[in-house]
Amino acid sequence: MANLQGQFAIMVLIGAQQEAIDRLRADLDALTAQTRTHAQLTVAVSAAVGAAPRLPFRLTGRALDQPGLVHVVANLLRSLNVNIESMETTLEAAPITAAPVFAMDLIVAVPTDTPVPKLRDELARVCDPLNIDWHLAAMSSR
Numbered sequence: 001m002a003n004l005q006g007q008f009a010i011m012v013l014i015g016a017q018q019e020a021i022d023r024l025r026a027d028l029d030a031l032t033a034q035t036r037t038h039a040q041l042t043v044a045v046s047a048a049v050g051a052a053p054r055l056p057f058r059l060t061g062r063a064l065d066q067p068g069l070v071h072v073v074a075n076l077l078r079s080l081n082v083n084i085e086s087m088e089t090t091l092e093a094a095p096i097t098a099a100p101v102f103a104m105d106l107i108v109a110v111p112t113d114t115p116v117p118k119l120r121d122e123l124a125r126v127c128d129p130l131n132i133d134w135h136l137a138a139m140s141s142r
Contacts, residue, residue, distance in 0.1 A: 013044060054083065054109035056139040057116075059123075063132040065091060065100040073104070076126050080119055083109040107139070 002009050016024075025041050032039050063069060070089065077084060085107040092101045110119060120136060127134045 052081075052111045052113060054111050056085070057108050057110050057136055058139055059104075059106040059108055059134065059136050061102075061104045061127065061132045061134040062092075063102050063127075063130060064094075065102040066130070069102055069130065069132065070104065072126050072130065073106075073123075073132075076122055077108060080114055080122060081111050082114065082119065085109055 021041075028039050028041055031037070059073075061069075061073065070087075074084060087104060087106045089102065089104045092103055093099070094101050110116065116136075116138075123134055123136060
């Protein structure tokens with residue numbers, strides 16, 4: 001669930017027999033009309049069996065707000081096969097100047113065959129020129 005600039009969004013992943021999915025699909029227009037909401041049903045592709053094991057990390061970043069910050073970080077993570085599990089972003093006021101500061105907090109899944117020092121080097125390569133103050137920390141995988 002997320003509030004996207006005043007628009008509330010919910011995404012749900014469900015598993016069901018085909019009969020139940022067909023019934024949901026058939027009732028979707030009625031739900032939309034009755035609740036005045038937009039609902040969409042999309043078939044999700046199953047994750048590949050035998051996918052590489054991954055380790056959870058938290059990546060945080062702060063920078064003066066500017067276009068493209070999420071794109072640059074997400075593109076780098078994609079290039080290293082790091083999956084973004086969740087991301088929250090906010091705009092905060094800087095303590096003294098009240099300038100808009102962009103803040104991001106990500107949970108990422110790093111493949112065990114991706115060297116973490118390489119990930120840190122690549123983060124520094126793309127974040128440092130944009131003055132993104134970033135931090136990457138391993139999380140307990142429970």
